[in-house]
Amino acid sequence: MPIPGWMRASEDKYVRPVTTPRDVPVALLGYGAVGSAVDRHLRRHQGELAAATGLRLRVVHALVRDLTKERAYPALDGVLTTSFERILGDGQVVAVAELMGGIDTSRRYIDLLLGRGKQVATANKQLLATDGHDLLGRVRIGGSVCGAIPLVETLVRGLPPGACTRVSGVVNGTTNFLLARMESGSSRAEALEEARRRRYVERDPTEDLSGADAAAKMAIIATLAFGDPVTLDDVAFEGIDQLDEHAVREAQSRGKALRLVGIATRREVTVKVTELDASHPFALLCDADNAVLLEGTGFRQLLLAGPGAGGEETASAVVADLFELVR
Numbered sequence: 001m002p003i004p005g006w007m008r009a010s011e012d013k014y015v016r017p018v019t020t021p022r023d024v025p026v027a028l029l030g031y032g033a034v035g036s037a038v039d040r041h042l043r044r045h046q047g048e049l050a051a052a053t054g055l056r057l058r059v060v061h062a063l064v065r066d067l068t069k070e071r072a073y074p075a076l077d078g079v080l081t082t083s084f085e086r087i088l089g090d091g092q093v094v095a096v097a098e099l100m101g102g103i104d105t106s107r108r109y110i111d112l113l114l115g116r117g118k119q120v121a122t123a124n125k126q127l128l129a130t131d132g133h134d135l136l137g138r139v140r141i142g143g144s145v146c147g148a149i150p151l152v153e154t155l156v157r158g159l160p161p162g163a164c165t166r167v168s169g170v171v172n173g174t175t176n177f178l179l180a181r182m183e184s185g186s187s188r189a190e191a192l193e194e195a196r197r198r199r200y201v202e203r204d205p206t207e208d209l210s211g212a213d214a215a216a217k218m219a220i221i222a223t224l225a226f227g228d229p230v231t232l233d234d235v236a237f238e239g240i241d242q243l244d245e246h247a248v249r250e251a252q253s254r255g256k257a258l259r260l261v262g263i264a265t266r267r268e269v270t271v272k273v274t275e276l277d278a279s280h281p282f283a284l285l286c287d288a289d290n291a292v293l294l295e296g297t298g299f300r301q302l303l304l305a306g307p308g309a310g311g312e313e314t315a316s317a318v319v320a321d322l323f324e325l326v327r
């Protein structure tokens with residue numbers, strides 16, 4: 001199959017036609033860390049994106065709660081709105097990215113958008129891991145796990161069906177950042193403070209530290225890898241709440257590293273603090289990076305690693321999803 005957007009010039013040659021980019025109005029539900037980063041990416045990289053695809057995606061509405069809030073990256077005039085109906089009723093908008101978080105309202109909005117025939121992308125792992133399995137085939141979810149790493153695409157389209165037998169990974173960037181910083185000499189409190197300064201951590205870090213964020217991601221990963229729905233309730237998980245710099249350094253003194261590792265097989269899905277050899281690829285991850293090791297028939301082992309947390313990194317996956325939706 002030729003690359004989308006390319007045309008056949010002769011028997012064995014495809015070329016990318018030079019045309020005026022087609023204007024495609026899109027909308028966002030949410031203009032926080034991820035939503036504003038999606039808008040920024042589309043505006044800053046408009047030229048490259050249009051040259052590569054022939055499409056000019058333009059954010060025309062972004063749903064927020066508070067229009068008066070000061071924003072690090074302000075939207076263009078008239079884009080922010082508190083009216084979901086305005087987005088739902090805009091016939092020009094064909095694709096919408098849900099980037100609000102939460103479960104009930106976002107689920108209701110996604111259903112209404114799909115009911116109106118709009119294409120939807122979401123980065124909402126909480127929703128997908130609790131009340132969203134039926135959405136998996138109907139919306140694009142690239143931003144919901146592992147930030148910029150194209151893990152969903154690899155699991156869904158990149159491997160022979162049913163080939164995957166085990167997936168393991170470090171899928172929470174915040175806890176990885178804290179553990180790596182404690183290995184480099186910071187106390188737990190200093191590491192947490194630095195993570196806050198770098199915006200790796202929410203004001204309430206409970207979801208990250210308790211392992212619930214990693215468990216939600218592993219539930220989605222297991223569902224995609226093995227086909228049967230796995231919810232957050234099916235995942236046995238722990239976090240790094242009890243770990244301090246002394247435990248981290250004690251392991252380090254024995255040539256080991258502590259990491260919060262998720263493991264999914266057809267039988268069970270877990271997230272646990274795990275002691276690894278210091279040379280293990282998961283132990284070598286620094287900052288808020290993620291890594292996932294896929295194992296299975298034929299391909300044997302596949303290691304994907306890269307930036308796994310943060311608004312900008314997640315926006316990379318959401319922008320990819322939006323282009324897939326409107327193509």
Ligand SMILES: NC(=O)c1ccc[n+]([C@@H]2O[C@H](COP(=O)([O-])OP(=O)(O)OC[C@H]3O[C@@H](n4cnc5c(N)ncnc54)[C@H](OP(=O)(O)O)[C@@H]3O)[C@@H](O)[C@H]2O)c1
Nearest residue numbers: 030031032033034064065066099100101123124310311314
């Ligand atoms: N941040 C990350 O690194 C990351 C990574 C992967 C996935 N995600 C997922 O991406 C989603 C968004 O995360 P985020 O970090 O961007 O969140 P955030 O910074 O808290 O932004 C949420 C946005 O949604 C708006 N919003 C929330 N509830 C709303 C409602 N009921 N009606 C209208 N607007 C509403 C907020 O409006 P106001 O601005 O007016 O408050 C805000 O603009 C979440 O599902 C999260 O799990 C985030």
